[in-house]
Amino acid sequence: NRFFVLNIYDIVIAPFCVFLLWVFFSARLSKYDQRTKKLFKNALKFKIFCSLIFALVAAFYYGGGDSEMFFYSMKDMRQAIAANDLSFFELLTMDKMDENTPLSFYFEQDNTKYPVYGFMRSSSNFLIPKLAVLPSILFFNSYLAICIVFASFAFWGTIRLYKLFLHYFPTMQREVALATLFLPSACYWSAGFLKDSICFGSVGFLLHGLFNVFIKRKNQVGSLAWIAASIYFLYTIKVYIFLALVPGIGFWLFGQLGAGVKNIS
Numbered sequence: 001n002r003f004f005v006l007n008i009y010d011i012v013i014a015p016f017c018v019f020l021l022w023v024f025f026s027a028r029l030s031k032y033d034q035r036t037k038k039l040f041k042n043a044l045k046f047k048i049f050c051s052l053i054f055a056l057v058a059a060f061y062y063g064g065g066d067s068e069m070f071f072y073s074m075k076d077m078r079q080a081i082a083a084n085d086l087s088f089f090e091l092l093t094m095d096k097m098d099e100n101t102p103l104s105f106y107f108e109q110d111n112t113k114y115p116v117y118g119f120m121r122s123s124s125n126f127l128i129p130k131l132a133v134l135p136s137i138l139f140f141n142s143y144l145a146i147c148i149v150f151a152s153f154a155f156w157g158t159i160r161l162y163k164l165f166l167h168y169f170p171t172m173q174r175e176v177a178l179a180t181l182f183l184p185s186a187c188y189w190s191a192g193f194l195k196d197s198i199c200f201g202s203v204g205f206l207l208h209g210l211f212n213v214f215i216k217r218k219n220q221v222g223s224l225a226w227i228a229a230s231i232y233f234l235y236t237i238k239v240y241i242f243l244a245l246v247p248g249i250g251f252w253l254f255g256q257l258g259a260g261v262k263n264i265s
């Protein structure tokens with residue numbers, strides 16, 4: 001079966017989404033030097049290109065998969081909100097679907113192709129379409145625009161990974177940029193309407209937030225908020241990623257804080 005989620009809005013609305021992203025990102029680049037500005041702009045162009053390729057491959061090659069299922073689930077959520085069976089606030093506070101929620105009726109209708117009703121009983125699956133509801137409203141259900149929004153979150157996370165690694169390897173800008181911003185497989189799989197995009201971005205926000213709070217001692221309020229959000233995303237979506245990070249984070253922070261105490265003494 002072909003993946004029929006691409007429509008006229010992807011041609012008209014998605015470029016507008018890219019324009020807004022570019023304007024916002026360009027405004028944030030004022031504090032960087034020209035070389036870094038050029039690097040980040042090229043990285044963003046590559047990320048947007050990956051989103052486009054992901055959407056086209058999903059639509060015309062392998063038939064959608066999880067991304068299509070999430071898209072259908074998001075549309076079901078929107079239908080429930082439009083029918084006043086559920087408020088947007090109620091949706092945000094929901095952890096997953098069960099038979100007692102108004103959403104159960106809408107999810108049951110999509111079981112012809114995917115067992116959406118069963119998938120949405122998992123918090124891990126439920127969170128992804130829930131995160132896409134607001135972008136879908138802003139960009140008229142454009143699948144490509146939703147992919148770009150998810151890719152943008154992952155991109156901001158990789159920017160933070162780049163800055164974190166560059167702090168420790170200041171003479172290896174090219175290598176760090178390649179490993180964080182331009183690795184093709186990582187960029188592709190974190191550029192679509194998938195769990196991977198949220199998890200990839202969350203790793204960057206989590207590590208950079210910890211770096212700010214415990215080592216640089218700056219932007220602590222904002223960093224704590226990103227740490228909390230990132231832990232929630234990782235723990236809910238793919239807890240094994242979070243559990244794999246914990247030992248490394250422990251050794252890293254212990255080593256850094258221990259070195260600081262030694263230097264003071």
